[in-house]
Amino acid sequence: MQSQSASCRLAVAASLLVAGAVVTPAAWAKTHEITMTAVETDVVIDGSGEKYAAWTFDGQMPGPVVRVTEGDTINFTLRNPETNKNPHAMDFHAAEIDFLKNYRAINAGETISYTFVAKKPGIFFYHCGAPPMIQHIARGMFGAIIVDPKEAKAWPKADREYVLIQSEYFKNPGDVQAMFDRKFDGMMFNGGIFKYHPFVTGGGKLDAKPGERVRIYFVNAGPNEFSSFHPIGEIWDNVYESGNPANSLKGVQTYVVGPGSAATFDVVIESAGAYPLVTHSLTGALRGAIAVLLASPDAKPAPLMPMVPWKIATPQTEITPVPTP
Numbered sequence: 234m235q236s237q238s239a240s241c242r243l244a245v246a247a248s249l250l251v252a253g254a255v256v257t258p259a260a261w262a263k264t265h266e267i268t269m270t271a272v273e274t275d276v277v278i279d280g281s282g283e284k285y286a287a288w289t290f291d292g293q294m295p296g297p298v299v300r301v302t303e304g305d306t307i308n309f310t311l312r313n314p315e316t317n318k319n320p321h322a323m324d325f326h327a328a329e330i331d332f333l334k335n336y337r338a339i340n341a342g343e344t345i346s347y348t349f350v351a352k353k354p355g356i357f358f359y360h361c362g363a364p365p366m367i368q369h370i371a372r373g374m375f376g377a378i379i380v381d382p383k384e385a386k387a388w389p390k391a392d393r394e395y396v397l398i399q400s401e402y403f404k405n406p407g408d409v410q411a412m413f414d415r416k417f418d419g420m421m422f423n424g425g426i427f428k429y430h431p432f433v434t435g436g437g438k439l440d441a442k443p444g445e446r447v448r449i450y451f452v453n454a455g456p457n458e459f460s461s462f463h464p465i466g467e468i469w470d471n472v473y474e475s476g477n478p479a480n481s482l483k484g485v486q487t488y489v490v491g492p493g494s495a496a497t498f499d500v501v502i503e504s505a506g507a508y509p510l511v512t513h514s515l516t517g518a519l520r521g522a523i524a525v526l527l528a529s530p531d532a533k534p535a536p537l538m539p540m541v542p543w544k545i546a547t548p549q550t551e552i553t554p555v556p557t558p
């Protein structure tokens with residue numbers, strides 16, 4: 234009996250050790266202190282310098298990219314300054330925590346904090362969830378969090394990386410009914426209409442070199458429309474559903490990303506030239522959702538989310554007609 238009970242105690246101790254190994258943060262895991270501020274402000278939404286009365290995280294549309302590694306802890310704080318007029322909230326799709334407690338809206342003058350562990354690798358949407366959520370997202374309260382896999386070898390190494398977030402533009406930011414009726418006036422990548430279209434006045438581009446593996450972390454902020462993401466003149470070498478290396482598809486021409494979802498797209502550029510990345514739902518592409526990936530041997534390094542915020546040096550008044558892709 235005694236030896237049985239001793240072995241039983243040993244078994245319990247061993248199981249506690251095993252449990253401890255599971256709950257104790259791993260050696261590689263880090264803790265990130267991330268604070269964002271809800272800012273109700275005007276932002277530039279096209280190459281003419283047109284302003285839009287946005288609601289944002291940290292004054293930019295999209296909000297800043299958050300980047301952590303699988304297993305990391307995020308201590309997040311949202312500030313809603315007294316100068317704002319509306320309640321705001323934050324919902325991280327990378328988190329697995331109680332919605333009622335953590336994603337509740339806070340009034341102007343209030344602050345909320347919560348903690349989560351980014352347990353699953355991928356590219357995830359984040360957004361304000363204050364009612365009416367459809368308006369808070371349409372007006373600009375969205376962004377992306379990249380959770381890098383803890384094993385870098387889980388997928389091929391990328392030579393160049395971009396974050397691209399699709400969202401709808403409603404010219405009257407106060408017309409919530411138009412948002413419910415899906416009457417969008419434009420489609421944006423990274424908060425701008427034709428932001429990365431070099432043939433459009435004020436437009437830029439996404440740079441790459443021939444032969445590079447370009448990784449696009451793609452988020453569809455919606456609020457309503459599906460994206461049919463396609464590289465004109467190329468084929469996605471790999472698509473990773475939700476950006477998880479375990480969810481790998483190969484040789485994909487077009488991949489649908491629904492509102493509130495995300496995927497990671499790898500393309501290896503075969504030769505120099507222009508490769509427009511579009512939603513092949515053409516009502517969206519022809520109203521703004523075209524990002525030209527320009528492959529040239531002298532391409533310079535670029536930030537993860539170029540031209541955010543969009544600064545127009547000299548405000549223009551006319552937009553050049555856009556050639557049909």
Ligand SMILES: [Cu+2]
Pocket residue numbers: 271288320321322361362363369374
């Ligand atoms: Cu909000």
